[in-house]
Amino acid sequence: MTASDPPLSRDPPLPDGASLPGSAPGLSAEALSLFRSGRAVLRACSFTLGAETPVAVLGANGAGKTSLLRVLLGLERPASGTVRLGGRALTELSRPMRARAMAYVPQYREKPPGFTVFQIVAQGRFPHGGLYRALSPRDRDEVEAALDIMTLSALRDRPCNTLSGGEYQRVLLARAVAQKTDILVLDEPLAALDYGHQRRFMALLSALAREGRLVIMTIHQPDLAFRHARRILLMQDGRLVADGPPERVLDSATLGAFWGVPLRHHDIGRDRFYTDPEEIR
Numbered sequence: 001m002t003a004s005d006p007p008l009s010r011d012p013p014l015p016d017g018a019s020l021p022g023s024a025p026g027l028s029a030e031a032l033s034l035f036r037s038g039r040a041v042l043r044a045c046s047f048t049l050g051a052e053t054p055v056a057v058l059g060a061n062g063a064g065k066t067s068l069l070r071v072l073l074g075l076e077r078p079a080s081g082t083v084r085l086g087g088r089a090l091t092e093l094s095r096p097m098r099a100r101a102m103a104y105v106p107q108y109r110e111k112p113p114g115f116t117v118f119q120i121v122a123q124g125r126f127p128h129g130g131l132y133r134a135l136s137p138r139d140r141d142e143v144e145a146a147l148d149i150m151t152l153s154a155l156r157d158r159p160c161n162t163l164s165g166g167e168y169q170r171v172l173l174a175r176a177v178a179q180k181t182d183i184l185v186l187d188e189p190l191a192a193l194d195y196g197h198q199r200r201f202m203a204l205l206s207a208l209a210r211e212g213r214l215v216i217m218t219i220h221q222p223d224l225a226f227r228h229a230r231r232i233l234l235m236q237d238g239r240l241v242a243d244g245p246p247e248r249v250l251d252s253a254t255l256g257a258f259w260g261v262p263l264r265h266h267d268i269g270r271d272r273f274y275t276d277p278e279e280i281r
């Protein structure tokens with residue numbers, strides 16, 4: 001931050017002891033429930049996110065994964081229960097303060113007309129200085145670094161609505177990286193990425209996690225979750241039905257029963273692969 005930048009926050013600091021061993025404030029869910037159209041989509045979900053990060057949330061389509069992330073971010077209010085960030089109820093924190101703590105990459109996104117790649121990535125700096133302030137030299141450095149990390153420098157002046165799905169996904173990931181938050185909340189971040197970008201982005205997330213950042217993401221592929229996550233939350237019909245290390249939650253007995261399909265897992269080095277034991281080749 002330069003001397004000319006406005007102060008980052010008028011909010012009081014988070015209380016001592018409310019941070020992770022790195023720099024990230026802890027994030028906890030206490031008995032979260034949410035209803036949509038009269039139907040329960042989150043049912044008494046409780047957990048505390050701490051040093052075991054990245055965290056991967058797995059579950060069938062419609063299990064409530066996106067709903068859980070949205071409630072964690074404060075984008076939706078739960079019918080009951082509390083989200084705490086750094087020990088304080090999310091409802092006590094201003095929107096800019098939440099945006100300085102947590103970056104979000106949503107699952108479905110329309111490509112907005114009228115914005116270049118650079119402009120969208122620069123939106124990640126708004127929580128640090130406001131919508132109407134010119135970018136500071138520090139902001140520009142963060143945007144350039146994020147463009148570089150997501151190999152977007154050559155596309156910087158392209159209108160976003162001319163990008164492919166995977167290119168635009170990288171723009172949104174770059175915006176979250178430029179936001180420089182202690183917590184990253186990612187809804188299926190790998191879905192549209194090619195293999196090379198998947199590998200590079202997951203390596204980046206692992207490096208951020210090692211620095212003490214908290215990463216929570218939804219993911220559908222158990223092999224990718226096994227390789228990259230240190231903790232797995234398994235959701236079924238709005239409930240958390242398993243919470244633990246990948247070695248335990250992502251074993252073939254648990255997952256086979258969960259998905260209702262025959263499954264065998266095979267460990268090779270640090271990786272775990274899944275096959276269908278009944279498949280005839």
Ligand SMILES: Nc1ncnc2c1ncn2[C@@H]1O[C@H](COP(=O)(O)OP(=O)(O)OP(=O)(O)O)[C@@H](O)[C@H]1O
Binds near residue numbers: 041059065107
């Ligand atoms: N606007 C809405 N109105 C009514 N029901 C909704 C609405 N949005 C989501 N739902 C329902 O809430 C439930 C949870 O949806 P959610 O998007 O959280 O699931 P998900 O686990 O993220 O699924 P997916 O893996 O398909 O992304 C689903 O049954 C869905 O149909």
